[in-house]
Amino acid sequence: MAQINQRTTRAKAENVTLSYEVAVEKLEGIVRKLENGDLTLEDSLKAFEEGIGLTRTCEKLLQEAKGKVELLVQKQSK
Numbered sequence: 001m002a003q004i005n006q007r008t009t010r011a012k013a014e015n016v017t018l019s020y021e022v023a024v025e026k027l028e029g030i031v032r033k034l035e036n037g038d039l040t041l042e043d044s045l046k047a048f049e050e051g052i053g054l055t056r057t058c059e060k061l062l063q064e065a066k067g068k069v070e071l072l073v074q075k076q077s078k
Contacts, residue, residue, distance in 0.1 A: 018054075020061040027054040 018026070030051040033039060039047060 018057055020058060020065075023054045023057045023061070027051055027058065030054070
């Protein structure tokens, strides 16, 4: 369990600095690998875990962008 938590922490730290486009590209690569079905169970779990981190990064970046757009719209309407 500690090993999974270490990987999760490392994945989160790496994903924070990614752009949205890079995160989506990496996520698409993981999906292709998982769909291919050639990974071992352990490698599949690692890939899935990384994918979850990337998904969270994408969601965070989209929320930040949404907030910026809302601020710009509010400033424009004043």
